[in-house]
Amino acid sequence: MTDNGIAIRINNLHKAFGTQKVLEGINLDIKHGEITVIIGKSGGGKSVLMKHLIGLLRPDEGEIWIDGSDITRLKEKDLNEVRKKFGMLFQEAALFDSMNVLDNVAFPVREHTRLPEKEIVRMAQEILRNVGLAGFDDKMPSELSGGMRKRVGLARALILDPGIILFDEPTSALDPITSLTILDLITETQERLHKTFVVISHDILGMFRIAHNVAMLNNGRIVEFGTPKEIRQSKKEEVKEFLKATGIPGFAGGDK
Amino acid sequence: MRSYVGYQERYRGLMFISLMGRLSEGVISILRELGGMGFMFLNSILLLFRRPLKLNYIFKQMEFIGVKSAGVVIITGTFTGMVLALQSYYGFRKFSAEGLVGTTVALSMTRELGPVLTSLMVTGRAGSAMAAELGTMRVTEQIDALIVMALNPIKYLVTPRVIASFFMLPILTIVSDFVGIVGGWLVGVKLLGINEGAFINKMIKYLDFEDIYNGLAKAACFGVILSVVACYKGFYTKGGAEGVGRSTTESVVIASVSILIADYVLTSLMF
Numbered sequence: 001m002t003d004n005g006i007a008i009r010i011n012n013l014h015k016a017f018g019t020q021k022v023l024e025g026i027n028l029d030i031k032h033g034e035i036t037v038i039i040g041k042s043g044g045g046k047s048v049l050m051k052h053l054i055g056l057l058r059p060d061e062g063e064i065w066i067d068g069s070d071i072t073r074l075k076e077k078d079l080n081e082v083r084k085k086f087g088m089l090f091q092e093a094a095l096f097d098s099m100n101v102l103d104n105v106a107f108p109v110r111e112h113t114r115l116p117e118k119e120i121v122r123m124a125q126e127i128l129r130n131v132g133l134a135g136f137d138d139k140m141p142s143e144l145s146g147g148m149r150k151r152v153g154l155a156r157a158l159i160l161d162p163g164i165i166l167f168d169e170p171t172s173a174l175d176p177i178t179s180l181t182i183l184d185l186i187t188e189t190q191e192r193l194h195k196t197f198v199v200i201s202h203d204i205l206g207m208f209r210i211a212h213n214v215a216m217l218n219n220g221r222i223v224e225f226g227t228p229k230e231i232r233q234s235k236k237e238e239v240k241e242f243l244k245a246t247g248i249p250g251f252a253g254g255d256k
Numbered sequence: 257m258r259s260y261v262g263y264q265e266r267y268r269g270l271m272f273i274s275l276m277g278r279l280s281e282g283v284i285s286i287l288r289e290l291g292g293m294g295f296m297f298l299n300s301i302l303l304l305f306r307r308p309l310k311l312n313y314i315f316k317q318m319e320f321i322g323v324k325s326a327g328v329v330i331i332t333g334t335f336t337g338m339v340l341a342l343q344s345y346y347g348f349r350k351f352s353a354e355g356l357v358g359t360t361v362a363l364s365m366t367r368e369l370g371p372v373l374t375s376l377m378v379t380g381r382a383g384s385a386m387a388a389e390l391g392t393m394r395v396t397e398q399i400d401a402l403i404v405m406a407l408n409p410i411k412y413l414v415t416p417r418v419i420a421s422f423f424m425l426p427i428l429t430i431v432s433d434f435v436g437i438v439g440g441w442l443v444g445v446k447l448l449g450i451n452e453g454a455f456i457n458k459m460i461k462y463l464d465f466e467d468i469y470n471g472l473a474k475a476a477c478f479g480v481i482l483s484v485v486a487c488y489k490g491f492y493t494k495g496g497a498e499g500v501g502r503s504t505t506e507s508v509v510i511a512s513v514s515i516l517i518a519d520y521v522l523t524s525l526m527f
Contacts, residue, residue: 054404080406088404094397108405 007032007164007196008053013062015048022048024220026062030213035190035197037207040217041242046200049217050166053198054086055079066164084112087157088166092173093149095141095156101128102137105155112160127155130192131185147178151185158189167199171206179203183210204246208232216242293488296410297480300418300487303411313416321382321417321483322424326431328377333432336369337361337439345448354444355454359462361440366463366471370433372519375425375478379511383486386417387507390490391500399491414487418480425479426472433471470526477522478515485511 006029013026022045030036040046051057052064055071063070071082095104106124109115115123128134131151141149150170157165170186171179187210190197201207207214208228216224216231216239224231224239232243232252243252344360390413393399402409437459444450489507493499 056400056403083404083406086404088401090397090401092396094401096398096401097392097396111405111407 005032006030007066008198009063009065010049010053011063011065013049013052013064014060015045015052015057016060022220023052023059023062026217026220026222028215028222028225030196030198032196033194034212035186035199035210036213036215037211038198038200038215038217039204039207039242040200040202042202044217045220046202046217047168050168050198050200053166054083054088084160085163086166087160087162087164089150089153089157089168089170091168093141093146093153095149095152097141099141100137101133101139101141101144101152104141104152105159108156108160123159124155127159128152130158130189131155145178146174147182150174150182154185154189158193162195164196164198167197167201169201169203170199171201171203179206186210204243205248218242289488292492293484296414296488296491297418297484299410300415300484303408303415304419306411310412310416313412314419317416317420318424320385321378321420322427325378325381325424325428328381329374329428329432330435332373332377333365333370333435334439336373336432337365337436337441338443340364340369340436341440341443341448345444345450354448354450355458357444357448357450358437358440358455358459361444362437362459362463363467365436365440366433366467368471368519368523370429370436371425371471371475371478372515374428374432374475375482375515376512378421378425378428378479379482379486379508379515382421383482383511384504384508386483386486387490387493387504388500390414390487391493391503394491394493395496395500409491414484414491417487418483421479421483422476423479425475425482429472429475433468470523473526474519474522477518481514481518482511485514 008028008030010026010028010030013023014021015023026049028038038046038049048057052059052072055074059072062072064072066082067085069078069082071079074082095101096107099107102121102124105128106120109120109123113120125134125137128136131154133148133151133155136144136148136152141152144152167186170182174182183206186197186199190210199207199210208231211228214224214226214228214231215222218238224234224236226234231239234240240252340361341357344357345354348354348356348360390399393413399409399413402412441455445452445455486507489503489510490500493503495502
């Protein structure tokens with residue numbers, strides 16, 4: 001079911017926690033080799049949706065198709081095989097506090113391959129150079145700034161060369177300048193590697209800068225899907241309202 | 257008037273039902289936690305046999321739980337032995353049996369105080385650290401990061417701690433037993449002037465190897481209890497920094513109480 005350049009197909013996904021319905025029938029196709037941004041209000045179910053993509057949560061109803069298998073029905077062991085196709089950059093980077101930068105980046109390789117140590121270190125150093133952190137090998141995560149941590153997190157997500165990379169709020173808790181550098185890094189990495197990137201965020205302006213496709217999530221449903229330009233020209237009230245929150249006149253409906 | 261009485265009775269009935277409800281909720285949540293801990297323990301042991309074996313993780317925890325707790329265990333053990341000698345001397349002097357002080361110190365240390373005090377000290381030092389570390393890893397998504405990397409967090413985080421505690425607690429207890437007896441000897445023989453020959457001969461005569469073994473077996477069980485409680489509480493932490501604090505406190509309280517209860521149960525089984 002994942003033909004036609006579709007990397008992830010989400011069908012009618014429902015999830016409730018107790019009586020609180022978070023996802024109410026999500027339908028979304030994420031295209032292969034592009035940056036798809038899922039945008040929406042805080043607490044609107046974005047993180048919950050992302051956790052379903054990687055099997056951290058199981059839906060009450062619905063399917064998620066990745067590479068020909070519905071991951072919502074897989075056993076933990078098979079799910080782990082699917083997870084190896086993913087890399088993920090967590091909101092606070094989720095680096096292991098007990099390891100230095102190099103060991104953090106090398107960790108997935110050490111655990112999943114039998115490459116010689118020299119080769120692992122070379123790989124880690126190369127990927128750290130690619131994210132602009134050459135020479136930071138021996139620093140501990142606590143010594144790094146928020147932006148640097150995200151760079152290390154991205155390096156760790158990329159090192160096993162996964163086909164799909166998930167980004168959970170890549171610009172949250174960063175100053176505007178650092179946000180821009182991280183966004184540029186995401187774009188640059190995507191242009192270099194041509195992988196499928198899925199980003200969730202509430203940072204509208206930042207996301208419109210990097211997205212090929214935008215899916216707007218509101219009240220547990222995808223209310224609009226399209227290119228950034230199509231989203232801005234959307235006639236739907238909830239989309240307009242969200243775009244107006246940027247405070248930029250003419251952002252909603254315009255093509256500036 | 258009649259309706260008022262009826263109301264009162266009904267009210268009392270409702271109170272009773274809500275009280276029972278709350279009580280059963282409490283019982284259920286305790287059972288659920290116990291079940292969760294049991295499951296985590298079994299899981300961590302099963303994962304030990306699934307390749308690859310993470311020996312370096314186990315050694316690292318052994319160092320943290322064992323080697324780094326040695327200082328505090330030595331101090332506690334020594335002073336416990338010393339005070340035991342002092343207290344038992346006071347009692348035995350009343351019927352001129354000072355020579356039994358050595359036996360009393362040795363039996364109390366090996367059978368009871370060595371394992372229990374060591375476990376309580378390790379709970380305070382290493383158990384709290386385990387809960388805080390795993391709790392922090394949970395709230396900062398490091399545990400999720402492991403899962404996303406297709407790695408089993410129980411295998412990486414819980415198994416090494418449980419195994420290391422299982423092996424290190426008996427070793428620490430041997431240390432504690434030894435320094436406790438030395439402390440008792442110092443106070444009894446050197447300070448209070450008990451005849452050294454009587455002190456040592458009677459101690460050797462009445463102390464069986466079984467006393468020591470039983471103490472060490474208890475210590476190994478306590479090691480499992482404290483590590484499983486701490487890991488469980490840390491692993492399932494909710495609610496940010498406050499949650500980490502709560503998990504840490506709860507783990508120390510629950511582990512300490514469980515150790516004392518288990519101590520009675522195990523001792524009565526070993527008699």
